[in-house]
Amino acid sequence: MPVAIRPAEPADFAAVATVIDAWWGRPVAAALPRLFLDHFHATSSIAEDHELAGFLVGFHSPGLDGVSYVHFAGVRPDQRRTGLARRLYGRFTDQAREAGSRELRAITGPSNTGSIRFHERLGFTSGGRSRTTTGPASR
Numbered sequence: 198m199p200v201a202i203r204p205a206e207p208a209d210f211a212a213v214a215t216v217i218d219a220w221w222g223r224p225v226a227a228a229l230p231r232l233f234l235d236h237f238h239a240t241s242s243i244a245e246d247h248e249l250a251g252f253l254v255g256f257h258s259p260g261l262d263g264v265s266y267v268h269f270a271g272v273r274p275d276q277r278r279t280g281l282a283r284r285l286y287g288r289f290t291d292q293a294r295e296a297g298s299r300e301l302r303a304i305t306g307p308s309n310t311g312s313i314r315f316h317e318r319l320g321f322t323s324g325g326r327s328r329t330t331t332g333p334a335s336r
């Protein structure tokens with residue numbers, strides 16, 4: 198079944214919260230409270246086939262001029278390496294450009310090597326002042 202991507206809605210929080218710890222393989226749900234979907238659903242995306250296949254939660258920073266930020270992006274294990282996260286990031290990047298952003302930032306844990314490799318493939322670099330912020334939070 199093809200995977201379709203649509204804008205997120207606040208009600209998507211329940212489905213995301215249900216799978217997030219299993220998809221990450223460790224407890225990370227506390228870092229994605231409901232407020233993110235309540236306030237940033239319009240700039241977040243949901244991917245679905247017969248169920249939730251992936252998601253991206255991000256926003257265009259109200260405080261940092263020209264910066265858009267991805268807080269969480271995840272893909273269901275059986276859908277990984279199919280280009281789905283690249284599609285989710287592509288959609289967000291297009292929206293960011295339209296919103297006037299010039300820089301994309303994301304956060305991931307220093308031990309999450311798969312995520313770091315993924316972001317590198319997308320052109321991110323690590324470091325506080327570069328395009329990807331690798332933070333101490335384990336996600």
Ligand SMILES: CC(C)(COP(=O)(O)OP(=O)(O)OC[C@H]1O[C@@H](n2cnc3c(N)ncnc32)[C@H](O)[C@@H]1OP(=O)(O)O)[C@@H](O)C(=O)NCCC(=O)NCCS
Pocket residue numbers: 220221268269270271272273276277278279280281282283284304305309310311312314315316318319336
């Ligand atoms: C990281 C994650 C989102 C990647 O999703 P994905 O849909 O498998 O990624 P894609 O298929 O779009 O891959 C895009 C590119 O990254 C590469 N890539 C993806 N995962 C990779 C990994 N673990 N190691 C090395 N490269 C990887 C792919 O090979 C691909 O490269 P290419 O297009 O140049 O050939 C997914 O593995 C995931 O959900 N992990 C658990 C949650 C997580 O850590 N999220 C990120 C932090 S918020």
